[in-house]
Amino acid sequence: MFKVRLIFYILYFIFATSSALAQSEVQIRQQINQAASQMKSMQCDFVQTKHLKMLNDKMVAKGKMYYRQGNQLRWEYVTPYAYTFILNNNKVLLKNSRRNDVIDVNQNKVFKEIARIMMNSVVGKCLADEKDFKTQITTVGQEWVATLQPLRKDMKQMFQQIILHFDRKQSVVAVVELLEKNGDRTVIELKDIRKNEPISSDLFTVD
Amino acid sequence: MSPFHRTFSLWISLLFLACQGLWAQAAFPSAEGERARYAVYIELPRSYISGVCILLHDGTDVKGSIFNEFGISAMDFAYRPQKDKVKLLSVQKMLDKWYIRKRLKRDLRELVHVLQQGGTRYVDEKYHITFQLTPLQE
Numbered sequence: 443m444f445k446v447r448l449i450f451y452i453l454y455f456i457f458a459t460s461s462a463l464a465q466s467e468v469q470i471r472q473q474i475n476q477a478a479s480q481m482k483s484m485q486c487d488f489v490q491t492k493h494l495k496m497l498n499d500k501m502v503a504k505g506k507m508y509y510r511q512g513n514q515l516r517w518e519y520v521t522p523y524a525y526t527f528i529l530n531n532n533k534v535l536l537k538n539s540r541r542n543d544v545i546d547v548n549q550n551k552v553f554k555e556i557a558r559i560m561m562n563s564v565v566g567k568c569l570a571d572e573k574d575f576k577t578q579i580t581t582v583g584q585e586w587v588a589t590l591q592p593l594r595k596d597m598k599q600m601f602q603q604i605i606l607h608f609d610r611k612q613s614v615v616a617v618v619e620l621l622e623k624n625g626d627r628t629v630i631e632l633k634d635i636r637k638n639e640p641i642s643s644d645l646f647t648v649d
Numbered sequence: 650m651s652p653f654h655r656t657f658s659l660w661i662s663l664l665f666l667a668c669q670g671l672w673a674q675a676a677f678p679s680a681e682g683e684r685a686r687y688a689v690y691i692e693l694p695r696s697y698i699s700g701v702c703i704l705l706h707d708g709t710d711v712k713g714s715i716f717n718e719f720g721i722s723a724m725d726f727a728y729r730p731q732k733d734k735v736k737l738l739s740v741q742k743m744l745d746k747w748y749i750r751k752r753l754k755r756d757l758r759e760l761v762h763v764l765q766q767g768g769t770r771y772v773d774e775k776y777h778i779t780f781q782l783t784p785l786q787e
Contacts, residue, residue: 490719490720492701492716492720494703494714496712496714496725496738497703497705497712497714499684499703499705501686501701501703501720503718503720519718522686522688522785522786523688523701523718523785525699525718527718527719538690538699538718540690540699541697599741599742599743600721600741600742620720620721622721622722623739624722624725624739626714626716626720626722628719628720628721630720
């Protein structure tokens with residue numbers, strides 16, 4: 443009888459714990475989604491550090507990011523190279539020191555994916571992409587850490603994992619980690635995040 | 650010395666230092682531990698690839714990594730000076746076809762030759778591919 447009771451308690455404990463965890467994960471998702479939907483705009487500086495496993499080296503690039511609700515994103519590298527990626531609805535402008543290219547994302551599947559992932563990662567919407575990623579969310583200190591395992595073949599070829607670190611106070615992404623198959627890792631830190639401040643439309647001009 | 654001469658000398662010194670920095674970055678790594686960083690631009694007949702190329706001499710080989718501006722790897726390779734051969738260590742799935750690998754190995758070897766001689770541009774005349782490297786300042 444004691445054994446039966448013990449097994450019952452163990453099962454109850456396991457069930458109760460997993461259900462509590464699941465509930466908290468659901469709550470975190472809700473909070474992030476709510477913050478994302480309320481976010482009309484966001485702007486920040488970023489520091490991107492590429493860690494190269496083979497060369498035991500790292501490369502640091504810095505820039506500025508602007509986001510506006512309605513599929514508008516400007517991702518601009520300032521140093522050590524100048525490169526700008528602007529997404530405005532279905533159009534992408536790629537600008538470097540040599541040329542400007544405008545791409546219609548509906549006609550370019552790869553770019554459609556890149557644009558969608560960049561946008562959704564920045565605002566945290568990719569947690570809702572259940573078809574594309576298997577997501578696990580944990581709480582670590584003052585941040586929520588979402589580990590995304592790509593499910594689609596094309597994404598699996600590029601990334602092993604995408605890890606998003608959310609600032610719990612602001613419910614926004616603070617760090618994006620991209621882990622590649624060759625062991626390289628790119629860490630993008632978003633700094634001086636400002637939400638819902640006016641941003642000029644000129645920054646999202648594609649044509 | 651007049652203020653003009655002093656200013657002129659200062660400008661010349663600064664220019665000299667700046668050029669030294671540029672040469673230090675541009676120099677192809679020829680001894681163990683030496684590194685070089687370039688902005689890379691590869692023009693293809695219908696498109697282009699841009700990003701960063703980092704080279705490191707590890708004592709035996711010159712190892713190189715090319716990745717795009719967002720940090721996503723395109724390829725890792727190793728050039729062995731004794732054999733004058735390039736080995737592709739990893740290539741992005743999109744480029745991982747036997748005929749592309751074959752051409753890439755050949756082009757990267759030619760590009761290394763150009764860099765060794767102080768150049769920064771190589772043109773594959775047969776397939777109309779232009780490689781242009783620009784030294785990156787830290």
